[in-house]
Amino acid sequence: MKQPFIMNHPLIDHKVTLLRDKRTGSKEFRALISEIAMFMCYEATRNLSTTEIEVETPICKTTAKTLAGKKLAFVPILRAGLGMVDGVLNMIPAAKVGHIGLYRDPVTKEPHEYYCKLPADVENRDVILLDPMLATGGSAVDAVRLLKNHGVKSIKFMCIIAAPEGLDALTKAHPDVEVYCAALDEKLNDHAYIVPGLGDAGDRIFGTL
Secondary structure, three states, X not given: OOOOEEOOOHHHHHHHHHHHOOOOOHHHHHHHHHHHHHHHHHHHOOOOOEEEEEEEOOOXXXXXXXXXXXXXXXXXEEOHHXXXXXXXXXXXXXXXXXXXXXXXXXXXXXXXXXXXXXXXOHHHEEXXXXXXXXXXXXXXXXXXXXXXXXXXOEEEEEEXXXXXHHHHHHHHHOOOOEEXXXXXXXXXXXXXXXXXXXXXXXXXXXXXX
């Protein structure tokens, strides 16, 4: 089982605090989600393979590193995961983007799939799954299963806020998946919301409170 990577950086901590504040409006909230995702992408791609090529600078010829191996795809879980896409694409503009649509039953709290559109060559790509919140873990577990059913072998999951219950569920169901999160919170409440959390990320991103 891979150990989750919990971010420990003052810039990320500061931006997460602003996300938590109920006074933060949708415009600023969207910008913060994007910025945090960009910073996290830096860490989640730390182990990408590189190769050396020859380039000619204005001064002379030299060898320099460039990305090698599999190409990347980002897959947000709809709808809140969309808020993280611009940030990660700022880091890797050439990456493909797929989408997985899941909604949580308000009574059972179980996820239900309603949409799945992935790049045609997704099985040949390293995939980073995006969702701001890892609460019960149900959506993340199902989304990873869908990716594996499409032949994806390399999957990372990136979230901003995680509850211990969701982190435990995801790592137990898919011990091969690397998990990156900006903050690990205290618990879930009786309504399966993360405590202290930041409320409903989708509603706050899109202003549908």
